[in-house]
Each structure stands twice: as structure tokens, then as C-alpha cells.
Amino acid sequence: MSTTDGPAPARAATPGAEAGSGTGRDAIVRAARRAFTLRPYAEVTLRGIAADAGVSPSLIVKRFGSKEALFNTVADFGAAADALFAAPPPELGRHMVLTMVELRDRFGGDPLLRVVFSLGIEDERTLLRARFREQVTDRLAGALAGPDARLRAELIAGQLLGLGATLSLHRPDGAGAHARPERLADLYAPGLQRLVDGT
Amino acid sequence: MSTTDGPAPARAATPGAEAGSGTGRDAIVRAARRAFTLRPYAEVTLRGIAADAGVSPSLIVKRFGSKEALFNTVADFGAAADALFAAPPPELGRHMVLTMVELRDRFGGDPLLRVVFSLGIEDERTLLRARFREQVTDRLAGALAGPDARLRAELIAGQLLGLGATLSLHRPDGAGAHARPERLADLYAPGLQRLVDGT
Numbered sequence: 001m002s003t004t005d006g007p008a009p010a011r012a013a014t015p016g017a018e019a020g021s022g023t024g025r026d027a028i029v030r031a032a033r034r035a036f037t038l039r040p041y042a043e044v045t046l047r048g049i050a051a052d053a054g055v056s057p058s059l060i061v062k063r064f065g066s067k068e069a070l071f072n073t074v075a076d077f078g079a080a081a082d083a084l085f086a087a088p089p090p091e092l093g094r095h096m097v098l099t100m101v102e103l104r105d106r107f108g109g110d111p112l113l114r115v116v117f118s119l120g121i122e123d124e125r126t127l128l129r130a131r132f133r134e135q136v137t138d139r140l141a142g143a144l145a146g147p148d149a150r151l152r153a154e155l156i157a158g159q160l161l162g163l164g165a166t167l168s169l170h171r172p173d174g175a176g177a178h179a180r181p182e183r184l185a186d187l188y189a190p191g192l193q194r195l196v197d198g199t
Numbered sequence: 200m201s202t203t204d205g206p207a208p209a210r211a212a213t214p215g216a217e218a219g220s221g222t223g224r225d226a227i228v229r230a231a232r233r234a235f236t237l238r239p240y241a242e243v244t245l246r247g248i249a250a251d252a253g254v255s256p257s258l259i260v261k262r263f264g265s266k267e268a269l270f271n272t273v274a275d276f277g278a279a280a281d282a283l284f285a286a287p288p289p290e291l292g293r294h295m296v297l298t299m300v301e302l303r304d305r306f307g308g309d310p311l312l313r314v315v316f317s318l319g320i321e322d323e324r325t326l327l328r329a330r331f332r333e334q335v336t337d338r339l340a341g342a343l344a345g346p347d348a349r350l351r352a353e354l355i356a357g358q359l360l361g362l363g364a365t366l367s368l369h370r371p372d373g374a375g376a377h378a379r380p381e382r383l384a385d386l387y388a389p390g391l392q393r394l395v396d397g398t
Binding site for chain 2: 157160
């Protein structure tokens with residue numbers, strides 16, 4: 001299950017950013033996402049990620065440098081936020097629903113949902129959540145006009161996470177999996193748009 | 200973090216259902232929730248749960264019987280669904296938001312969110328998700344009138360999961376944590392109500 005939920009559009013999804021790609025890179029990134037999502041940061045080791053990815057620890061060091069650098073590569077919601085928020089406010093609700101469905105299809109996984117998996121972990125370090133707040137919620141709050149922008153941004157983030165969660169939960173035979181994206185948007189976008197408008 | 204997210208109102212929350220309560224029971228239930236949420240079912244052992252709970256494995260067997268029986272005790276969304284859906288359709292959106300906030304406060308954790316944590320696990324067994332679909336989504340779909348009831352039920356479940364996710368993610372200093380429940384409902388309930396109405 002996590003193999004389809006874990007992956008997400010990191011910066012590497014941006015055209016041109018795959019320059020460093022090559023043998024093992026994708027496997028390392030996938031293993032690192034799994035590790036940082038499912039285990040406390042302190043317990044994650046490059047050795048464990050290497051074993052999961054089927055590569056040598058030295059290859060990870062060569063490609064990514066330190067554990068912190070690898071974390072920073074995989075814990076990035078920036079590209080997803082770029083895509084999700086790329087519409088003027090009056091059209092943002094519908095755009096976010098359609099983009100969420102498209103990103104999930106394109107990358108075979110949800111672009112945001114792993115931050116929720118991380119809530120299940122006993123972890124003093126909340127790096128993944130801090131990154132999400134900064135790259136998704138804070139950015140959105142800054143783009144919203146009207147009262148309670150921060151609260152509305154949190155609730156919009158919630159509805160986006162909830163959309164991905166329910167589509168993943170009800171696979172493969174759920175109604176959401178078979179619905180046309182336009183129909184999903186008809187039903188789900190109005191609530192999002194209302195939060196965007198703040199009225 | 201998970202200590203405040205993991206717990207949820209199981210049947211034990213129902214008055215009278217605590218009859219079997221006693222030393223160690225709560226610790227066992229908490230440890231079991233953690234284990235079944237964070238690890239594949241096949242990897243969960245009563246011995247591991249006992250160690251986490253600080254009790255003997257034989258006490259778990261005495262109190263709960265088998266691993267399967269223990270799973271069935273902790274993987275129960277029925278009491279949460281009872282509370283969340285206890286309003287007539289025209290008032291259901293607002294009722295669900297206020298009830299979600301109340302349940303989270305009362306039990307020190309989210310009543311539904313652990314089903315999302317389970318998506319992060321590689322697991323052939325999807326018992327927790329099957330239970331959620333049956334106790335939350337199917338039940339809700341059966342209570343909705345109008346077209347696309349199943350799809351709308353999935354999206355309502357998504358918005359409920361998303362509300363819990365965003366409140367947990369943005370703790371302790373998030374705007375949602377400081378907002379009055381009534382204000383949360385003003386903002387979040389209209390989208391839910393629209394999905395209930397199906398218009």
C-alpha cells in the first residue's frame with residue numbers, strides 16, 4: 001500500500017531536475033521517504049535506507065551527502081504546492097481538486113499525505129510537519145485575503161489531505177477511484193472555494 | 200505525538216462498556232492501537248504489545264484472548280460513527296464538525312485518523328481500512344439520499360479525516376487549535392453540508 005502512497009512529486013518532478021538521476025536514485029528516494037515517514041528521524045540510518053533500496057550506503061553518501069541532506073530532498077512539498085496553488089483565487093477550489101487528482105495519477109501516490117502518516121510516529125522531531133506548515137499552510141495563508149486567513153489555510157490543507165486520504169482508503173473499488181475528476185471537483189471544490197473566498 | 204493521536208473512542212467509551220476495565224487494560228489498548236496502526240498485522244505480536252504496555256503477555260491473553268480478538272477491540276470506529284452521525288441530514292454538516300472537535304478533546308486524540316496512519320504501512324492485510332469503510336463510509340452512504348451517495352460518503356469521510364489531520368498537524372500553535380469550535384463549524388461545515396445535501 002505504501003508503495004503507491006509514499007511517492008510524491010519532489011523537486012525531481014520538475015523538468016530538468018532529473019539531471020542527477022540514474023541507477024538506484026529512485027529506489028533510494030523511495031526507501032528514504034518510507035523511512036522518514038514511518039520512523040523517528042533519530043532512528044533512521046543511511047544503512048537501513050541502503051538495505052531497503054538494495055544499494056550500498058556509500059552510494060547514498062555519494063549521491064545525497066548526509067542523512068540531513070537526504071531528508072531535505074525527500075521531505076519537500078514545494079513542487080506539489082507550486083502545482084496546487086497555481087490558479088487565481090476565484091478558480092482555486094476547482095483547480096486544487098483537479099490538480100490533486102492529476103498529481104496522484106502522475107506520480108502513483110499522494111503528494112501531501114505522507115505528512116499525516118508521520119503523525120502516527122512517536123517523534124520529538126517534527127521536521128516533516130514543520131516543512132509542511134512552511135511550504136503548504138504558511139504559503140497558502142499568505143495568499144489568502146480576508147479574515148482568519150491562517151485558520152482558513154489550515155482548513156484548506158485539511159480538505160486537501162482529506163481528499164487524498166479518502167481516495168487512498170477506498171481504493172481500488174471505491175466510488176472516488178471511478179469518478180471522473182470533473183465530478184469530484186463538482187462535489188468537493190465548493191467547500192474549498194468557500195474557504196478560499198473567506199465568505 | 201502519537202500518544203495524543205492514537206487513542207480514539209472505541210466501544211469502551213460507551214457507558215457500561217468499561218465493565219472489563221482494570222489495571223493495565225488502558226495501557227494494553229493504547230499499545231495495541233499503536234502496534235496495529237504502525238506495523239503490518241502479521242508483524243504485530245502479543246509479546247511486543249505486552250512489552251510496550253508494561254504487562255505480561257499472559258495478562259493480554261486473559262483479558263482479550265487472541266491477537267485477532269484484540270485487533271477487533273481496538274479497530275472499532277463504531278462509537279465514533281454513532282456520535283458523528285447522530286443528527287438529521289439538514290444539520291449534519293455542523294454537527295459533524297462540532298462532534299469531531301468534542302471527541303478529539305474528550306479522548307485526547309482523533310477518533311478516525313489512525314486509519315490514515317495505516318496507509319503508510321506495507322501490509323497485505325487491510326483490516327483496519329475494511330473496518331473503516333464498513334463502519335463509517337458504508338453507513339454514511341446508506342443514510343444519504345440523492346445521487347452518488349457512495350461517492351459523497353467517501354468525500355464526507357475525507358473531509359472528516361482532513362479536519363482531524365489538520366488540527367493534529369498544526370498543533371500546538373495552529374490557528375485551528377485556538378479557534379472556537381463554533382468558528383471552525385462556520386468555516387468547515389458548509390462544504391460538508393453540501394456533500395450531505397448532494398445538491
